[in-house]
Structures are given as C-alpha cells and as structure tokens.
Amino acid sequence: MLELNRIRNNRESVVKALEKRRFADAQNLIASIIQLDDDRKTTQGKNDEVLSEANSLSKEIGALMKSGQKDEANKIKDKSAALKAESKDLSEKLSTIEEELKQLLYKIPNTPNSDVPDGATPDDNAVVYEHGISPKLGAGAVPHWELIKKYDIIDFELGNKVTGAGFPFYKGKGARLQRAMVNFFLDEAVKMGYVEVQPPIMINEDSGYGTGQLPDKDGQMYHITQENYFLIPTAEVPITNMYRDVIVDPRQLPIKHVGFTPCFRREAGSWGAHVRGLNRLHQFDKVEIVQVQHPDNSYDALKDMCAYVQGLLEKLGLQYRVLNLCGGDLGFTAAQTFDMEVYSAAQEKWLEVSSVSNFETYQANRLKLRFKDENKKTQLCHTLNGSALALPRILAAILENNQTEEGIKIPEVLVPYTGFDMIN
C-alpha cells in the first residue's frame, strides 16, 4: 500500500498519478484517509496521556505499599481504575480507527511512474521494442491444440477426467520438454546471479496480504479453507514474503532469487472461447525472478530484468515484442510493468509470456521490508519480479512456430536438456 506520509505530503501528485490508471475515487478516498489519520493521532495522543498518568500512579501505589501505607494506596487505586477504564475506551477506538484506515489504504492501488503511458485499455499499451520476423508457416500449419493431439504430448481430456478443465497432463516428449525448459530457465537465472529457491506452493493469509494478492484478488486464488492457506498464483508470493518483517543490511542488496513452481489460478470470469489450449490454464509452470532493491537502483534493475527475459526469448528463437503497460492496464500493485509477448504464428496473435514489474515501495510497505540507510534511518526497499518464463505459452509458440512437415523442431538451446531435437 501507499505510504501514509506520502499521501499526506504529496496529496495532489498522488491523486494525479492515480488518475493515470483510471482510478476513480482517489480524491474522496484520500480525504477520508487523512481525516481518519488525524483522528488516529489525536486519539493516540489522548490515550498516551491517560496511560502516562496511570503508569505514574501505579508507581506511587507500589511505593506506598512498600512503606506500609495501605490506606493511602487504596485511595489512589480508585483513581487508577478510572483511568484504566478511560484508556480501554480510547484503545478500542484507536484500533477501530486503525483497522478502518488500513482497509481504506488497501483500496488504493500503486501510483504509476512518470514513464507509464497514459491510456485506459490494453490497446493503449506502448510497443517499445520488437524482435524477430514472423515465421513463415507451411500450408498445413495448425494451432498448438491440434499439434498436441497429433503428437500426443499434452492431454486435456485426461486432465478433465482426473481433475477438471484447465489441468492438463503433459506426456512423453511433452513432459520432457517442459522439464527441459524449467532446467534451462533455472540454469540461466543462476548464471545471472539469482539464488535458486524452492518455496512452498501454499501460503498463509499474511503472505497474501504482504504482496497484495489479498484482499484485492481474493477470488482468484484457490483457498484451502481447512488450514486457511492459499495455493500460490505465482512464486512471487512465497519468495517475496521471505523478506516480510525483515530489515536488511544494505550491503545485502540487491537480493536476487529465482524459483520454479507450479502456479494456480481460478481465472474466475475470464474463461471464454478466446482461451483455447495452453493459452489459459488453472495450473501451469513458471520460473520467476524476484529482486529486492535499493530504491535508487530499482529502475536499473527493472531494465536488467527485461533485458534478461528478452535474452531468453532470443535464445529460444522466438519473435517477441515488449509493451510498456499503460496506466489503465497496470496491475494493482505495480508502479510500472513491461509485458513480453511472443508471436504465436498459427493463432496469429501475441501471447503474454512474461510480465516484469517494479512495485517500488508498495509491497515493501505492506511487507515491512526495509533497510537501514547511511544515516541509520530505516527506509522501505523496492521489490521487483518477472516471469522468466511462463511455460505453457512458450510451449504453444514453440509448437506452432517450429512445426514442419517432419515434426516440431526443438530450439537448439534446449536440445542438451531434452535429449531430442524433434517431436514427431
């Protein structure tokens, strides 16, 4: 969430920035927040006074008891009890205010940075880079959902039977190609200095709040109600939450992690005819990179992360483009996001395969992820993450773009990992 002090001190610029993401109610919301915060301050001030008085009375009573002046002590006890009652009321009022304040702050998304293009819909995203040329497909080229049947490498019906829609089985060379990609992506990231982690794939409620999936995207996660855990929608959640409630030594920065996990998304309301085959699943595999950065360096890191992801796509020989997401299309918690889209030749459309974002202090503020600066003041870190990469759509693009009469050609960089160079 946004920092309260920032909202107070830069009210106009915050409102203006929020307008860029078409966030309607900013002006009113911020007015209520400031009002509540004022209440909070005065209430706490009063409560502190009362407590201060009660504390000193307690000390007096202690001294009187010690010297045997019991009657004197009992007289003061009544006064102390009255103060205690008063403080109880004030404390209750205070926690009500604090809770309300928190709920309001949760409603405000991150402010887009100045480099984010203005715009309301995905059509307004700015294409900032394109790479590669459209592959020329033969006459009989088909989309990946036909190819996977032809070569029997992914089985949706089997998934329907065993689980439900959106939980496919990968089989034979399909499964091995998946495994190859995971290993390739992990190895590449490790080479770039990312420390590999294998996080849990369920998280608790605190972690959900920490990175901002809760309360905003409540309905999008699978909820294990018995334990009140959630299946992760992305490795970002457990990995970033490693640093919840942590004050890091600035010499540790930047912190860089890579992790491979399955990801689970209910995708409530986003199912339709346009999402066939591998384009949208309830469970899919993804390798994720995460950084915790010094605020001064986070935008350089964002650039580096984009360049890294682009490098992966180039090594895989895929045509892609980079979008600078416009304000209206930006995720709730992000200050800036670059999407990488791969061209899927048989479907003749662009598929998002990576999303690289800088959250600035938005997540760190919720996480209480801080560092001590040169003046020994605690400051919020910046957090970033990006897919590197999401597997199903990469697979879809590889299948479609590399299809030939003889079969599907495996990208050269993956051959050492797959042990075969053709699916046929």
Next chain:
RNA sequence: AGAGGAGUGGCAGAGUGGUCGAAUGCACUGGUCUUGAAAACCAGCGUGCCGCAAGGUACCGGGGGUUCGAAUCCCUCCUCCUCUGCCA
C-alpha cells in the same frame, strides 16, 4: 495425532508480580592506540506510533484475561524440542 517441555533484542542467555525495554557475553558501528591489522580500552548499538524537541507511549511467539501494576500468573492459538504412534 497423543504425552511432556520450551518460545526474551542479530545470536547466546539472565530475569518468575513493581523502579525491566529488559543484566551479561558475542556480533555489529564509531573512536583511542598502531606503519597497518589484531588485541586492549572508551562510546554507541531493537521496532512502531505521537512530538520541532525534550519527552511520552506500545511491543519479551500471536490474541485475550487477572491485577493499581505482567516478560513474570491464567486462558487460547501458533511454532520448536523430546518420547510414543503414523507416514512419503
């Protein structure tokens, strides 16, 4: 899962009703000394909130309670350890 034990500052570890935000040691930071380093010595050294500041207030796993007063007593949840059971 059952029985027993335990959770205190970065770590180790005192503290079992009052003056304790908390001894001590280690680690860390600054300084003195030194050609430099080590050692030694001196000083500093948790976090949030309110306040220009002085200062106030809260926090000893989380939440609740008893008491004028709780790290200390009670309840509850969580976590860890030991034993028994079960199981990849």
